[in-house]
Amino acid sequence: MMVAATVTLILHDPWTRTHARALAARPVTAVDPFEDPGARFRAWIMPELGILHAMAMRMTRDPVDAEDLVQDTLLRAYRGIMGFDGRYPRAWVLTILRNTHINRLRKKSPSLAFDPDATFGRLAADEGRDTVSEDAVASLGDPVLRDALGELTDDHRAVLALVDVDGLAYQEAADLLGVPIGTIMSRVHRGRRALREALAARGVVREEL
């Protein structure tokens, strides 16, 4: 009875709902089974290497920089892992990736040190303009989609790149861009509708009825 009540409470909690997709993907362990940082690192962080590298490529647009950035992130994650409870490891490690990236940018160009907005703006702009609409689209040759994506705002393109191209959950995209999850939700909604309209105008998909 008590257990049922607790389960109901957890399932209906707004925070749990927000993380529903992450929860489904990886069940929450009530008691942490790992005492050892190496075992935690293997179980929680190493499965995310692929997404970390893909995100680092989006952020730096340079293979060497991206690898360095992931190396730094792994080191920071390893150092902090005993203070982490194991819930939503991907979101956790993406937050570290973002912070590491911002620190590296500041070291490279100190002018950014006092203007965090410039850094975030750059991240969001880089994501959309350069990676999705030029590199990726050009290499795979979907000229209609490329053209249609050009009509979207940078913010919308960036969020669609993370959610649709890279397959991140909303919470993960929010952590990576440093914006609230509601912002991601509304950008996905508006961005995808704008893209649909642009594709419909090119006769690729049907118009809204």
Add this chain to the structure above:
Amino acid sequence: MGWRDWTWLEGVAFLDRWREPDIEPDIPTCEHVREVLQAFLDGELGARDEERVRAHLALCEMCSIEEEVFLEVKARLAALRPAADDAALARLQASADRLARGEAP
């Protein structure tokens, strides 16, 4: 059942039904479904809202077409995913292994 048990969709549907009592109970309107359709397709709605959207889609031809269109848009975007750089990944994997063993990366 406190107010926290209410999902966003239920809240909006309740307010609408209160204004217009003729609306079918428990199944959201097209307008509501379009509002949450993207989150639904991304698996980001809670279980109860998801069930309600499914109930609506089962009855509504127009919204089912919308669902198909947006699934196609999603699939086109997913096809843009760049190929993984296997050599870089192997190097990162090796250095992560060293970290996990407590050695210097």
